[in-house]
Amino acid sequence: xxxxxxKPSRDICQRGTSLTIQCQVDxxxxxxxxxxxxxGQSLTLIATAxxxxxxxxxxxxxxxxxxxxxxxxxxxTLTVSNMSPEDSSIYLCSVDRGxxxxxxxxxxxxRLTVL
Amino acid sequence: xxxxxxxxxxxxxxxxxxxxxxxxxxxxxxxxxxWYRQYSGKSPELIMFxxxxxxxxxxxxxxxxxxxxxxxxxxxxxxxxxxxxxxLCAVRTGTASKLTFGTGTRLQVTL
Numbered sequence: 001x002x003x004x005x006x007k008p009s010r011d012i013c014q015r016g017t018s019l020t021i022q023c024q025v026d027x028x029x030x031x032x033x034x035x036x037x038x039x040g041q042s043l044t045l046i047a048t049a050x051x052x053x054x055x056x057x058x059x060x061x062x063x064x065x066x067x068x069x070x071x072x073x074x075x076x077t078l079t080v081s082n083m084s085p086e087d088s089s090i091y092l093c094s095v096d097r098g099x100x101x102x103x104x105x106x107x108x109x110x111r112l113t114v115l
Numbered sequence: 116x117x118x119x120x121x122x123x124x125x126x127x128x129x130x131x132x133x134x135x136x137x138x139x140x141x142x143x144x145x146x147x148x149x150w151y152r153q154y155s156g157k158s159p160e161l162i163m164f165x166x167x168x169x170x171x172x173x174x175x176x177x178x179x180x181x182x183x184x185x186x187x188x189x190x191x192x193x194x195x196x197x198x199x200x201x202x203l204c205a206v207r208t209g210t211a212s213k214l215t216f217g218t219g220t221r222l223q224v225t226l
Contacts, residue, residue, distance in 0.1 A: 106158040
């Protein structure tokens, strides 16, 4: 497994502002993923972030709203832009090594509240 | 039809009993299957994964896969109050690394 940390662990933000969430892994990983978990809901994949290439976004998520960086094999950031109360959610990063037999491990999450 | 379906529960079982959690998936090309446990306010924690038809046991947990029926289950033997959590079924299809999650089943183990 991998040790994954996220910053911040929680934040309360004002409408119209942006927040950048950091995800740090203790070892090099091929694949990093960003998920959203809205209150009482399951996990929804926002995008897949591979080092050296642009992130791949899922249907319903766009780069202008959720820009992602992946500067190296141990780090990624997700920015939630121009926030509205509907963006209040838990944001989770996860990692795997990209092999078919691999498993995905999750960071502790960032709890975001938008007022 | 949802890609991965689970009964949302809550599933209530007495302490010491067997809890049976079920999951169905729609894509026959799915190759690997995962069970995560999520305590309230925490992130998902991997419990089991299974790739081949049949049973896979790990301690008190048994994962069962039936690809013909597109069905995967998780059995928890000797259920403990600490097992009370939401259990998420996740499916990986093809060579893509991304997982598709079910909505989760909330398990309550009562004293």
